[in-house]
Amino acid sequence: AQKVTQAQTEISVVEKEDVTLDCVYETRDTTYYLFWYKQPPSGELVFLIRRNSFDEQNEISGRYSWNFQKSTSSFNFTITASQVVDSAVYFCAVSGTYKYIFGTGTRLKVLA
């Protein structure tokens, strides 16, 4: 079975603060992918990043960075110097043999 846990329901930060969104996953698959999606108030889910289970190299893309640790089954997402436009719901997902499972999301509010 697959499961994704996003324990943080809602996070509020002040603009320019750094914020980390946590994601813990469970899967029996040896080969799988992990994803982060952003859902702004407009409602459309926007793909941010994909990592495969064999690539634990962390990645930085502009103000975004991702920390994948297979040993703890975590795939955390950090926004550096947050901006008001980052306000959205962020979903973590895992894709394996049978299912593409989403977490319940973390609502991020960035206050000006």
Place this chain on the structure above:
Amino acid sequence: EAGVVQSPRYKIIEKKQPVAFWCNPISGHNTLYWYLQNLGQGPELLIRYENEEAVDDSQLPKDRFSAERLKGVDSTLKIQPAELGDSAVYLCASSLERIDTQYFGPGTRLTVL
């Protein structure tokens, strides 16, 4: 490249009425998904198509929901009759292959009165 297209964006109907949603996936994407998203929740899979074949419909309430994907391109999701509890956002997504990155359409927000 055009993204996933869905219509309508919004639909308001009375309970017991039928409703249909349409989805056009990204060109060349073999796998198409329909999800239901309730407020404050993540998307939940209703049905997955590999080309024309529905390969995972275990979460589709088959007594009132039906779906089709003719010619392995466009897809339609239907509810008949709609119930109050069906009010939600219905999302369509597509990917090149099953395990690959899914790209989502804007969704259809259904309100059943």
